Amino acid sequence: MIRFHNTLSGKVEEFVPIEPGRVKLYTCGPTVYDYPHIGNWRAYIFEDLLKRFLRFRGFDVTHVMNITDVDDKTIKGAAAKGMSLEDYTRPYIEAFYAERDILNALPADHYPRATEGDNIQGMVAIIKSLLDKGYAYRKDGSVYFAIDKFPSYGRLSKINLEDRRPGSRGDADDYEKDSVHDFALWKAPKKGEPVWETEIGPGRPGWHIECSAMSSRFLGLTFDIHCGGVDNIFPHHENEIAQSEAANGVKFVNYWLHCHHLIVDGEKMSKSKGNFYRLSDILAKGYAPEEVRFLLLSTHYRKMINFTEEALAQARTSRNRIRNLLFELRHIERDLPPAPAVAQAIETARAGFASGLEDDLNISEALAALFELVRSVNTVVSRGELGREDAQSVIDFVADIDDKVLACLTRDAPAPADADTLEAWVREKIETRQKARAGKDFRRADEIRRELLEAGIVLEDTKDGVRWKKAGTAKS
Numbered sequence: 001m002i003r004f005h006n007t008l009s010g011k012v013e014e015f016v017p018i019e020p021g022r023v024k025l026y027t028c029g030p031t032v033y034d035y036p037h038i039g040n041w042r043a044y045i046f047e048d049l050l051k052r053f054l055r056f057r058g059f060d061v062t063h064v065m066n067i068t069d070v071d072d073k074t075i076k077g078a079a080a081k082g083m084s085l086e087d088y089t090r091p092y093i094e095a096f097y098a099e100r101d102i103l104n105a106l107p108a109d110h111y112p113r114a115t116e117g118d119n120i121q122g123m124v125a126i127i128k129s130l131l132d133k134g135y136a137y138r139k140d141g142s143v144y145f146a147i148d149k150f151p152s153y154g155r156l157s158k159i160n161l162e163d164r165r166p167g168s169r170g171d172a173d174d175y176e177k178d179s180v181h182d183f184a185l186w187k188a189p190k191k192g193e194p195v196w197e198t199e200i201g202p203g204r205p206g207w208h209i210e211c212s213a214m215s216s217r218f219l220g221l222t223f224d225i226h227c228g229g230v231d232n233i234f235p236h237h238e239n240e241i242a243q244s245e246a247a248n249g250v251k252f253v254n255y256w257l258h259c260h261h262l263i264v265d266g267e268k269m270s271k272s273k274g275n276f277y278r279l280s281d282i283l284a285k286g287y288a289p290e291e292v293r294f295l296l297l298s299t300h301y302r303k304m305i306n307f308t309e310e311a312l313a314q315a316r317t318s319r320n321r322i323r324n325l326l327f328e329l330r331h332i333e334r335d336l337p338p339a340p341a342v343a344q345a346i347e348t349a350r351a352g353f354a355s356g357l358e359d360d361l362n363i364s365e366a367l368a369a370l371f372e373l374v375r376s377v378n379t380v381v382s383r384g385e386l387g388r389e390d391a392q393s394v395i396d397f398v399a400d401i402d403d404k405v406l407a408c409l410t411r412d413a414p415a416p417a418d419a420d421t422l423e424a425w426v427r428e429k430i431e432t433r434q435k436a437r438a439g440k441d442f443r444r445a446d447e448i449r450r451e452l453l454e455a456g457i458v459l460e461d462t463k464d465g466v467r468w469k470k471a472g473t474a475k476s
């Protein structure tokens with residue numbers, strides 16, 4: 001049984017999809033007025049873990065992530081630079097896709113952009129229906145949602161509705177919980193802002209309506225899971241529910257999953273606060289993308305991640321424990337009959353890994369099961385009692401859960417991770433290569449050079465012998 005914490009009920013609930021075997025998932029994507037920062041990646045990697053886990057459990061997942069390319073922030077940014085929205089947002093969209101691939105997050109099935117195709121038309125249709133049904137009203141060329149008309153307003157975010165002043169309204173796409181008011185669905189034309197001529201008049205959409213329109217376009221009026229960071233709960237997701245349910249008359253989303261923030265020095269990392277790191281800043285410090293992914297993955301999604309250099313170093317150490325074992329296992333050559341205890345340990349790890357994730361994506365429990373396997377296999381290896389066949393079974397198990405779920409352990413694993421083992425490994429390769437050359441087996445010698453190159457090691461034949469260095473560094 002799979003269980004998730006549903007923000008709507010405030011409880012951990014059994015997950016039952018609308019259609020057996022299929023999951024329809026919508027995750028709020030980037031507002032592309034700047035480059036993504038590592039806090040955004042906390043949210044996207046949590047969503048990637050969720051999606052990979054659902055696929056691992058056999059579900060066919062349809063994933064939609066919107067790209068907000070028209071809102072208060074993108075309009076302001078483009079105007080400041082005297083650029084079109086399209087030109088202004090393009091580099092940020094490209095950076096988002098590139099970093100997604102570097103961090104090994106699976107691409108969504110659809111990335112609708114607000115300004116693309118007839119998406120604005122879809123938003124206008126919802127607004128029109130809200131006007132017709134009396135949930136929305138016009139004021140000075142804009143259209144607002146009347147929250148008083150929607151009795152369950154506030155159910156998701158548990159806001160204090162007593163604070164609201166009936167009829168008070170705001171135009172800002174984002175606002176704080178203490179100013180609960182009617183919000184803009186459609187904004188009247190303003191000097192310097194893009195304008196669409198539509199059935200409900202000229203203007204441009206508010207931020208919230210974009211997600212209501214684009215989710216339903218691909219996933220239907222009611223779908224299974226909607227995600228984002230906790231900052232999205234109010235007002236964004238609260239408003240999405242109000243608009244969609246008022247317009248469609250059916251439940252919008254069954255499960256709302258929100259991840260907690262990644263913080264720096266006790267504050268949420270955010271573009272507007274300027275306290276942010278980009279992925280490239282961290283890679284420039286010498287960390288591998290897989291180490292960053294491991295760090296982002298390994299804290300339960302409903303807990304805050306305090307982003308520090310120590311946390312990165314800790315992620316590296318933990319990940320290397322697994323990788324160093326894998327390296328040793330690859331070099332076991334002795335033939336011993338398979339030990340039932342090893343098969344048993346793998347099965348226990350497999351079950352613990354799956355049951356941890358089934359329990360509201362409890363990654364700590366899932367990883368604990370993996371580390372327990374590492375510990376017990378290390379003991380057998382150090383006694384010299386692990387044979388080649390068992391070694392391969394452990395490798396296959398780790399590769400399987402990594403390929404399907406974790407996606408940060410084995411991808412670049414040909415060489416050992418820590419410096420001392422690496423030194424010994426390279427020396428041994430160089431020696432084998434020298435022997436091959438001495439025996440005129442140049443094909444084998446070349447193979448070894450290529451294998452080292454794949455692991456990022458460059459050989460230099462000098463008159464004083466063979467020297468090596470990591471590709472792209474000066475060290476030898």
Ligand code: AMP
Pocket residue numbers: 028029030031032039040041042043044227228229230231232259260261262263268269270
């Ligand atoms: P934005 O580009 O600001 O619309 O944010 C895109 C996604 O990143 C949303 O799901 C946000 O909730 C999430 N997000 C933004 N900042 C953080 C942070 N510091 N920690 C975790 N998630 C965040």
Ligand code: ZN
Pocket residue numbers: 027028029211236
């Ligand atoms: Zn959204």
